[in-house]
Structure formats: C-alpha cells, structure tokens
Amino acid sequence: MIRFNPNIPWKTRGNGAIALKIKTDKPESIKKNVIEFIKKYSAIKDGANPGLVFYQNENIPSHFSEFGDRALCSLIKRNNAKEFVSKNGLESFYLGNGQGLVGAIGAIGYDFDDHTFELISYRNKSNLGKKREIFKQSVKKMQDLTYPNTFNSFDEQKNRILIAPHGPDPVFFGIRGEDIDSVIRGKSLVFSSEKFDGYMVFRTNQGTGAHLKNELDVHDLKPFSSGHITGKVIDIPRVEIGGHVIFSIMKDDQKIKCAVYKPTRLTKIVSNLIKGDVIKIGGGVRKATKNHQRILNVEFLQILRLERNMKAVNPLCHACNKRTKSKGKNQGFECVKCKKTFPNKIFEDISREIECRLYMPVLSAHRHLTRPMQRIGKLNNKIEFDDSRKWFHISKSGKAVNKKLEIKINTRKLKH
Ligand SMILES: [Zn+2]
Numbered sequence: 001m002i003r004f005n006p007n008i009p010w011k012t013r014g015n016g017a018i019a020l021k022i023k024t025d026k027p028e029s030i031k032k033n034v035i036e037f038i039k040k041y042s043a044i045k046d047g048a049n050p051g052l053v054f055y056q057n058e059n060i061p062s063h064f065s066e067f068g069d070r071a072l073c074s075l076i077k078r079n080n081a082k083e084f085v086s087k088n089g090l091e092s093f094y095l096g097n098g099q100g101l102v103g104a105i106g107a108i109g110y111d112f113d114d115h116t117f118e119l120i121s122y123r124n125k126s127n128l129g130k131k132r133e134i135f136k137q138s139v140k141k142m143q144d145l146t147y148p149n150t151f152n153s154f155d156e157q158k159n160r161i162l163i164a165p166h167g168p169d170p171v172f173f174g175i176r177g178e179d180i181d182s183v184i185r186g187k188s189l190v191f192s193s194e195k196f197d198g199y200m201v202f203r204t205n206q207g208t209g210a211h212l213k214n215e216l217d218v219h220d221l222k223p224f225s226s227g228h229i230t231g232k233v234i235d236i237p238r239v240e241i242g243g244h245v246i247f248s249i250m251k252d253d254q255k256i257k258c259a260v261y262k263p264t265r266l267t268k269i270v271s272n273l274i275k276g277d278v279i280k281i282g283g284g285v286r287k288a289t290k291n292h293q294r295i296l297n298v299e300f301l302q303i304l305r306l307e308r309n310m311k312a313v314n315p316l317c318h319a320c321n322k323r324t325k326s327k328g329k330n331q332g333f334e335c336v337k338c339k340k341t342f343p344n345k346i347f348e349d350i351s352r353e354i355e356c357r358l359y360m361p362v363l364s365a366h367r368h369l370t371r372p373m374q375r376i377g378k379l380n381n382k383i384e385f386d387d388s389r390k391w392f393h394i395s396k397s398g399k400a401v402n403k404k405l406e407i408k409i410n411t412r413k414l415k416h
Contacts (some may be wrong), residue, residue: 001202002107003368006069017103023197051100054091064109068334071106072283075224113206114379119183121199134192142189148374149182198394209371212282220255223287230280258296264361272354276307300356309350315342
C-alpha cells in the first residue's frame, strides 16, 4: 500500500494505491476478476476515480520506479499517466476521469528504501455507517505493550484512539507497525463490541517520510511538490489570525515564504526563530492564489544552527549590581544608587528557548507518510512476507467481546 504525494489538491483522502504481485498460469482470468471487483466495489458515487494497471513481467523496469518517485513528490497529470500506459503497452482499466492511473503505475514500480506495515481490519457490511465502538483502554494498553514496534495508535495527550477512521468506509481499524508479527499482536490486543469480517496486512511506505526525502529546487518551486529545503531565516516569524505562523528563509538568493499551521503545535517553536538561524524544513508547496503568494507548508523543522540573540539593554552597575537608568535621550545612563554614569547601552545574550534538534508536529497532525520521532534513522528494507505468516484472514464468526471483557483487560495482565 503506497501513499503518494499528500499535497495534491484533488487526491482522495489518503492518496493511496495498492500493488499486488501474483504468480499464476491463469493471468487472463485474474485480470477479468480484478476488473469486476473494481466495477463492483469502487465508490464512484462518492467521486472516486479508480485506475488499474496490469504489468505482466518478471522484472519491473526502472522507469516505473521513476514514475513512482515523481508521484510521491510532485504533481503528475492524468494525461501523463495515460501516455505512460500507451507508450509501455500496458493493459489498463479506469473509471471516472482516470486520475487513479497515476497511483496504479506508481505503485507497480515503487522503490522501497524503507517500509512499515499496517494491518487493516474490515467491517461487516451490516455495520457500515455505524459508530465504531472500540474500547479505548484496550488500545492504550496495546500501545503500552507493543510500542515502538507499533506506532501512532493512541494519542496520550488528547486521550484519543488513532487507529480508527471516522467516515463510512469499510475499514474498522488499522494497526501500524515495524513488522508483521507486531501488527498481528497489536490487533489481538484491541477489543470492541463489534465483530469484524477479517483483516489484511500491507507492506507500506507510511511512517517513512519518503515524500520529503528530496531537496526542493528553490529556483523552480513547483506548486504541490513536496520535499525539503535548508536555509537561513531572514525575517522574524509573524503570528497570523488563526494562530498560524509565517516566516521566510533564504536559500541560494531565493526567498521562500513558509507557513506553520496551528494544529501541528510547531507554532510555538517557530515563533522563537530569529534572523540568521539555519534550519532544515520539509513540507509541501502551496500554489499561489490571488490573495496568497506561493508558500511552503511546514511538516517538520530541524534546527541546525542557532544565531546568538543579542539585545541592547541599559548597562549594569557592577559595584552595586543594579541596572542603570537612562538620563534622557543621548545623555547616557546612571546608577540609581552610586550615581556612576555609563555612556552607552550594552549588548546582552538572551537565552534561546529552542535547541538544535528535530521538531515534529503533534501526533494528531501526522499524515500517513509522516515519519514519527521514534522512527528517525530507522530503515526496514528486508521484505518479510513469506508463506509462513497469515497476512490475510477472514473471520468465521468475527471477534466479539462484551463489556465484561474490557473490565477484565484493565485489571489483569494480558498474555498473548
Ligand atoms: Zn552603582
């Protein structure tokens, strides 16, 4: 399951695509079936534009990966995808406008340099649209027992579960983690009053920060592109109405305006930046409109060098350890106690409230691709899928527990 550029305005919510590699001696019957499934289950009425591409070969050429890389960090028009399909003689199928072809091609060639897993459980049809009753305490406990091998399941600060979507979609909950065993264990620790129909484990680029790995070209900042820039702060951050913070950095004589949005809770950090600080920021480029110029929406901030913050203050009388008072404009300063005079203000260092380190948005503002703090420097690149693990499972009776069980799990240690 590949998440593509989250900064595309007309994307579906998660901008995701799925690639399946199938070894078969009946390719035609599989293709026919997949097309039937897409026709039957796609949410066309809700505006979905699904795309499907078949590539029948042992090896995947590198230009498929390049396409995937571009779909991760930039904007690809659906006509480019259609051209790619015809140039490469691919079999394809789409509904709606064909926008889904971009993700379908990109997913075939996606080159993982890091991955995580997500176990997604699916609701019974009879429950679609109903509120998901998942026992909060079990999710909290699951996180306590499995973190950091699972991540972003429970927001301790807001006391909220993060594993379940809120809309009418068929996903019941998703457990994100580093390996298959951890997400399956995580699933077994989550309790609810609803039976679910089954689950699937996906290898994914979620939590890898892959959309920000490329350096943005400051001479050609394309709208809706994602990446990172290292530059020097050139103006003092300004708090806008709504609590968002705007500032600018300079890189190669180019001024780049940056915005930090309030829900990220990074606003307090960036408000402390001063001219001369060197920072690395990642994010997406927002298109210029009539009212706004082009702007980089900040998704992470790494402070590389802090400038000394000097402030001119009245001199201190060292004999009395007292701050002096001004005698009037251009008339120097005088100690209130011993009356000693001083000609000029002096400069003092003001301590900086921020440090040279990486700052990330709060959990609730993370996107699917956001690399969580505990994954910094982590690289999974060995593929773990093999026949020994059940990467998909259809429930016979679903898994239901009653309220009694939730009370139980709060009071005794779970053994799994
Ligand atoms: Zn004095």
